[in-house]
Amino acid sequence: MSVITTDGAPDLLVVEFELACLDLTAATAALRRKDTPAARAEVANCRARIDTILDSWNTGVRTPL
Numbered sequence: 001m002s003v004i005t006t007d008g009a010p011d012l013l014v015v016e017f018e019l020a021c022l023d024l025t026a027a028t029a030a031l032r033r034k035d036t037p038a039a040r041a042e043v044a045n046c047r048a049r050i051d052t053i054l055d056s057w058n059t060g061v062r063t064p065l
Helices: 010-033 037-060
Strands: none
Touching: 010 037
16 A cells, blocks of 8 residues: 555545555455455455545545535
């Protein structure tokens, strides 16, 4: 995972968001195949990563989309 700063370029945040969503999709699929503590942790990590990215976006975007 790369470091996201509040002054990150919107394009970088979009790419990070798309990658995080793909990772969440993969983690969710793995969890469906086998429900383990590690799989649950991976889903939680992906969701936390997405939250961080969205927080960065909200901090940097001053006008509604």
